[in-house]
Amino acid sequence: MLKTLKSYFGYTSFRPLQEDIINCILQKKDTLVLMPTGGGKSLCYQIPALLMEGTAIVVSPLISLMKDQVEALQNNGIIARALNSTNDETSNANIRFECRQGRVKLLYISPERLLTEINYLLKDIRISLFAIDEAHCISQWGHDFRPEYTQLKTLREQFPQIPVVALTATADKITRQDIVKQLAMRDPQIFISSFDRPNLSLDVKRGYQQKEKIRTIVDFISRHAGESGIIYCMSRNTTEKVAEILEGYGISTTVYHAGLSAATRDAAQEDFINDRIQVVCATIAFGMGIDKSNVRWVIHYNLPKSIESFYQEIGRAGRDGLPSDTLLFYSLADIVLLSRFASESGQQELNMEKLKRMQQYAEADICRRRILLNYFGESMDHDCGNCDVCRNPPQRFDGTILVQKALSAIARTDQQVGTSTLIDILKGAATADIIERGYDKLKTYGAGRDVPARDWQDYLLQMLNLGYFEVAYNEKNHLKITETGKKVLFGHERAQLVVIKREEFLSHEKRKRKKTASHITPVQPEPTMFEDENLQLFEALRALRKKLADQQAIPAYIVLSDKVLHLLASSRPTTIDAFGEISGIGEYKKERYGKEFIAVIRRFS
Missing domain, CATH: 3.40.50.300 (P-loop containing nucleotide triphosphate hydrolases)
Known part of the structure; x- marks a missing residue:
């Protein structure tokens, strides 16, 4: 695995979870992968595709996405193809021929095209795995639902022995459950990477x-x-x-x-x-x-x-x-x-x-x-x-008791209420719904009488955002206490809430609208600098990258990423072997581009 990673992609180690996911796929287990954009999802199925016999079928919703992925793989020396409507029939026929010969390692295909090929091409070739990219598209709860994705369940019926890998950058708990159900995944291993993008x-x-x-x-x-x-x-x-x-x-x-x-x-x-x-x-x-x-x-x-x-x-x-x-x-x-x-x-x-x-x-x-x-x-x-x-922190106070009152009321209703009913309980409101459901008999009924309803709205919003409870969309928006919330409810942790300054905030908003545009403070990004980086060299490398990309009619970042250019401008390798040691440069790129980049670096050394 590491040898393949270095040889084709130029990296010497995996990111968190990648190795475990790849191992799982190599054992032919169904796998659901949640990783943020830029977190390295693609490698999770590309490495197994290179290590397993046969062709990996990658279902992707957009032609532009397929084109980008295929160009990047080909520029790493990997035989990848895309079967779609932008190709002429001769090109598609050639791709099918290459697949039948077993030469193609990754075949990118749209869900619509997949359904037309399922009884023809796919039955004629050896398939290593199915990778369903942007898998949230299959779920009605997902933010980008696509009806054509719902027919992908047929893959499990037609190819029961082949592992299915579903990958997405955005899926809440309900969407995750729906992806597993819609794809008929068998006891899938679910990997959830950190969604944090600290950069x-x-x-x-x-x-x-x-x-x-x-x-x-x-x-x-x-x-x-x-x-x-x-x-x-x-x-x-x-x-x-x-x-x-x-x-x-x-x-x-x-x-x-x-x-x-x-x-x-x-x-x-x-x-x-x-x-x-x-x-x-x-x-x-x-x-x-x-x-x-x-x-x-x-x-x-x-x-x-x-x-x-x-x-x-x-x-x-x-x-x-x-x-x-x-x-x-x-x-x-x-x-x-x-x-x-x-x-x-x-x-x-x-x-x-x-x-x-x-x-x-x-x-x-x-x-x-x-x-x-x-x-x-x-x-x-x-x-x-x-x-x-965080850069302009608001004033906070110990709101543990307020949080406990709210969470206790949620718990005593068996987590069967939404925010408006919860506030009615806390305020001791005698509405028909409260009386009918017997919530006026709860121990927490009226426990928050001293707090105005509009403040409860604000505090509940803060509690939601702090992760003390979550909203179940599929259960009439009922509130559910989280593990983090339980720690506060049972007194194991304290809760800090923000002081509400409603009137001051509104007057500040009015003042702000009267300000001239020259008073607006723009965002000040941190400069991107690597240790000992030569910025003139970086610009020269960027110019060379653009020239090489234009010659091949591919995007510049596919030749080498900005990060690789910064590393080259900082470490300044002067031999082909040293060039190949830079993170993100595999064997193919080393052989293809090393000579020209080294020539530029030597001029600055």
Whole structure:
């Protein structure tokens, strides 16, 4: 395994969980993998595909995603192909021929194409494993549900002996259970990696008007000179307006949304991937197929519809592990419009609840990273220090008794209530529902009379965000106490809550709106520097990488990542063997690119 990792991918050690996942797949066990974007999911099935006999079938939802993955694998010396509608029939026939000869190690295919090939090509070749990428698409609870994914269950019926590997970067507990059920996975091993992306800074700006937003964005981009970034907007119209304004400031910008022709969208994506354009203004239609490792920042011009969407979109920044910045703007207008969309959708209750959690993240007074991690079922017992709340901490108090009152009331209702009923119990409200269900007889009935209902709303929001309870979407949004919550409920841990300063906050908001744009403090990203790095050499290496990429008509980051260039500019190897020892350079890249990169490095030594 390690030999294959070094030879093809240039790494000498695995990231957490990767080795265990690969071992599990090599033992032909069904496996569910949850890893954040940029966490190394692809390696989890690519290494077994190289070690096992036959062809690995990788089901992927987007042609652009397949193209990116196949180009990257081929540039590591691996025979990978994509069978899809963009190929002409001759190309697809050649790919089928190569598969039947047993030459192809990884075959990427869309779910629709898979169903047409299932009784033909797939029955004629030796299959090592099925990898279902972006597996959350199979679940109605997932944030990007795709009906064509639901037919993938047939793989288990037709190929009962072949292991199924499902991979996703975003899936809450309910979605995870649904993935296992929909794919008919047999007693799968479930691996949940940490969802923490400590290299991403998290910032939220609240209540900004368009002029303030634009000034902030222009200032922000000026501090990321020459670095790629994405601006997500809620509407097509907004993407075009923002792009036009940025072009006026001399920032090279393109637009991407579903209203454009396929050719225009493809051109925008290619320009961005190949560093011909610095910024792309896009709706959520953009990005799922982007494997670009050197996106340095992501801005949300509007509030996203869910934490899953937000997490996946910010995850497109800093995939190479280097420091990257994220900025979220939101306003009441965003919430009103998104609420309307959610209420008109086919899953009104679910989408409204998910929007509410997104809104809670944006309004929170506690470490934003803790909120994100708790949403995905991961507890963090310290603040991150890399979000706006941590950098400007609010005043806190010991709220253990308040938390215990709320959790005790949840427990005494057998965890069968939502937030409004819980507040009625704590306040001792004599509503018909409370009396009918006998909640007025509970020991905790009226235990929070001294706290105003609007404050209880705030405290419950904090408790939710701290991970003391979770919301079960599939059980009428009932509240469920978590393991972290039990520690506070039973007196094993104390709870710190934020002091509510509602009136002061509102007056501050009014003052802020009167400020001129020049008073807006832009985000100040940390410079990316490696020990003893020669920045002039880095730029020279970047220029060489661009030249080599253009010659092959592939994105620059596929030749070598930014991280590898920084390592080369800092360690400055002057022999081919030393070049091959750099993390991220495998045998194929060593032989293919070593000579030219060494020549540039020698000029600076």
